[in-house]
Amino acid sequence: MTTTIPARTTARLDLKGLAPEVSAAMGExxxxxxxxxxxxxxxxxxxxxxxxxASQLNGRAFCLDVHTKDTRAQGETEQRIHTLAAWRETPFFTERERAALAPAEAVTSVQDGQVPDEVYAAAREVFDEPRVTAVNWAAVVINAYNRTAISTRMVPGAHQPAPRS
Incomplete structure (x- = not known):
């Protein structure tokens, strides 16, 4: 038996229109x-x-659309974007990138429990505390946006990256 999952082509709620002050505050x-x-x-x-x-792990098409477009606009390669979900298995990511991806993954996957001490310790071997903190906040914030996209069924496709300066 096969199950067809309908594409979500309409948003459930217009958060910006219905609560613009909260939507604007989410940007901060x-x-x-x-x-x-x-x-x-x-x-x-x-x-x-x-x-x-984080958006791959959460299965959020809207956030994937936004951030893959933004990173391509910054010069990221298609190869690295396409293999990011399997970053541990590729030679395409630097030690520094791996030190950021592991904690971001652990923060996203909290259904598995707490962020493991080993993940934090490995990140600290590469980064100082301010850098680990910056990566942590980036993961926390994108997870909040992912939850917003989940609850409202935000539709991907319309985002255009800001021009490079």
């Missing part, structure tokens, strides 16, 4: 996480990889 944690990353020396490319991977 993202901007703050970006600032924390910049201050800690964690580039936007690395944080985008973490956001994409």
């Amino acid at each position: 944690p993202h901007r703050a996480a970006v600032r924390a990353g910049r201050a800690a020396g964690v580039g936007p490319e690395l944080l985008e990889l973490a956001r994409i991977h």
Whole structure:
């Protein structure tokens, strides 16, 4: 027996229209996480990889659409984007990127329990505390956005990346 899963082509709720003040406020944690990353020396490319991977784990098409477009606009390769879900099995990611992907994955996969001490310790071998903190905040914020997309069935496709400066 096969089950057909209908495509979700319409959003369930218009959060921006119905609660614009909350929607606008959701942007501040993202901007703050970006600032924390910049201050800690964690580039936007690395944080985008973490956001994409968290969105892959959560199965969020809307967030995948946004962040894969944004990271491509920053110069990321298709090969790395396509293999990000299996980052442990590829030679395409640096030690630094792996040190960010593992904690982002652990923060996203909290249904498995707490973030393991080994994940944190491995990240600390590569990053100082401000960098680990920046990666953590990026993962927490994208997970909040993923939950928003889940609950409202946000439809992917319309996002266009900001022009590169």
